[in-house]
Amino acid sequence: MNNEAAESGLDIRGGDPRFPAKCSSQSQVAMSQQMMPSDANPLGNVHGGHIMKLIDEAGGLAAMRHARRPVVTVTMDSIAFLSPVRVGHVLTLRASVNWVGKSSIEVGVRVEAENPVTGEITHTNSAYAVFVALDDQAKPCSVPPLALESDDDRRRWAEAEARQQIRLQRARKKVQ
Numbered sequence: 001m002n003n004e005a006a007e008s009g010l011d012i013r014g015g016d017p018r019f020p021a022k023c024s025s026q027s028q029v030a031m032s033q034q035m036m037p038s039d040a041n042p043l044g045n046v047h048g049g050h051i052m053k054l055i056d057e058a059g060g061l062a063a064m065r066h067a068r069r070p071v072v073t074v075t076m077d078s079i080a081f082l083s084p085v086r087v088g089h090v091l092t093l094r095a096s097v098n099w100v101g102k103s104s105i106e107v108g109v110r111v112e113a114e115n116p117v118t119g120e121i122t123h124t125n126s127a128y129a130v131f132v133a134l135d136d137q138a139k140p141c142s143v144p145p146l147a148l149e150s151d152d153d154r155r156r157w158a159e160a161e162a163r164q165q166i167r168l169q170r171a172r173k174k175v176q
């Protein structure tokens, strides 16, 4: 925790200290969309790839709101689909910044499907993706620090930091 953070009582981590820190609530995204036949296979099950695209969009928007810069997706962790999503269901994606590095931002996205007729809601999957903020030359640029407000924020930070270390180890192994 830096001095300013200690004075304000906030736990401020990562990012560039020249920018004011932001809480995850300042960049959170909630996005709802009804699934259409064009999103699905002939049996009416929504394509996993379509859901991944929506995860990328919701996650990218949260990262962009944190950085206030354009972002690109550098990686997305593996995703398991826990229950089928059918045409007509309403998909809701909630994206929240978990961790920030210098230019990178990990966003967690929770996906739920609602049957609008019965009201039943199922947890489809959760996903983690890392985005990189870009400057005007399309090079990675620094992002604001993240202010952690709760024990849940601190747990999410610690888990995201551990995941990011594993991703970077894997990426290093691939180039060796």
Ligand SMILES: CC(C)(COP(=O)(O)OP(=O)(O)OC[C@H]1O[C@@H](n2cnc3c(N)ncnc32)[C@H](O)[C@@H]1OP(=O)(O)O)[C@@H](O)C(=O)NCCC(=O)NCCS
Binding pocket: 071, 072, 073, 074, 075, 100, 101, 102, 103, 104, 105, 130, 132, 138, 139, 140, 164, 167, 168, 171
């Ligand atoms: C993402 C990209 C800008 C990174 O450029 P780069 O020159 O490799 O930059 P760096 O090595 O400095 O990495 C930038 C950040 O990404 C992180 N990063 C790089 N590879 C990563 C990986 N496999 N997993 C997680 N984070 C990664 C780095 O740790 C660094 O984070 P930090 O600044 O917080 O420390 C570049 O690889 C790129 O343009 N990729 C294509 C992106 C794209 O087209 N996405 C799909 C469409 S949006």
